[in-house]
């Protein structure tokens with residue numbers, strides 16, 4: 001048997017990140033996937049912030065079975081790590097969203113299709129007919145477009161809609177500007193009367209919480225808002241009937257100089273703790289210990305973006321599966337070593353905020 005000496009086995013998400021940087025040879029594509037906005041303060045803090053939280057293990061507890069199963073946005077998943085929406089997956093691997101959706105189905109977790117998908121929603125469903133699928137939506141001005149997309153999602157068995165609320169106007173991505181990277185069109189949100197380049201059609205400037213109530217009124221699918229970073233917005237979201245909130249700063253790709261998502265999580269959990277809405281969190285999750293920290297601070301599940309891009313770039317569907325397997329396994333180990341048999345054992349007693357962030 002001949003071994004591919006160029007293929008290095010990856011044991012962690014960090015390994016995948018390194019391999020993906022070698023694999024994605026187009027500088028503009030790599031800059032788009034890995035970059036953030038302006039001074040990338042938030043991008044960097046999303047990662048650094050996790051080291052400000054320390055775990056508090058409890059020993060001598062029965063951990064002969066460890067159960068990572070979760071129910072979130074009305075869907076049962078095998079472990080609380082779901083795939084965040086990301087645009088133009090085809091730039092990382094020709095199979096793009098097909099590969100990511102199949103990997104999620106194989107790992108029994110949820111896949112979120114981006115509004116800026118590089119494959120059509122019909123084809124993604126055809127190529128990956130099983131598995132939990134959610135749809136990320138930008139609420140464009142033309143409501144006929146939204147109704148059409150929502151009906152399609154319903155027909156194709158999607159279970160939830162995640163409305164992204166943190167990018168009403170394009171953010172200032174300097175790497176993309178320097179590389180002259182330009183976004184293509186969103187086929188999904190194409191209006192019958194206007195192209196997506198028509199800023200009047202796409203602009204979200206007048207979007208308000210009432211649009212969330214309207215969306216809730218036209219569909220029975222679960223509706224979550226993605227991009228909440230303050231208790232005030234979390235309360236508004238609940239008042240407008242959402243089923244879920246994703247605490248997220250878009251992986252440091254929207255407004256720069258906002259706090260790390262993990263730091264914003266507690267205030268949001270506290271603000272809406274009696275509402276029954278599901279809280280998810282993303283931005284900076286790279287390890288199982290990051291997942292357990294987010295759950296200890298009150299998230300029901302986390303979403304991952306760039307780790308999935310890296311797995312996809314390195315080895316398509318298998319790479320994505322492997323990244324998800326690594327995170328699941330690391331979560332199980334962290335749970336076991338913290339003395340947690342199930343996700344309900346992961347609570348505030350498992351974590352403490354450290355005064356030192358030294359590694």
Ligand SMILES: Cc1cc2nc3c(=O)[nH]c(=O)nc-3n(C[C@H](O)[C@H](O)[C@H](O)COP(=O)(O)O)c2cc1C
Pocket residue numbers: 032033034046084085086087114115116136164226248249250251252253282283284285303304305306307309
């Ligand atoms: C390349 C890329 C494209 C993205 N595209 C979208 C998108 O189309 N819609 C959206 O709501 N979020 C998008 N995001 C944000 C992710 O959904 C998620 O919030 C973020 O990646 C989480 O941070 P992480 O990459 O550190 O895991 C994108 C992120 C990346 C890295």
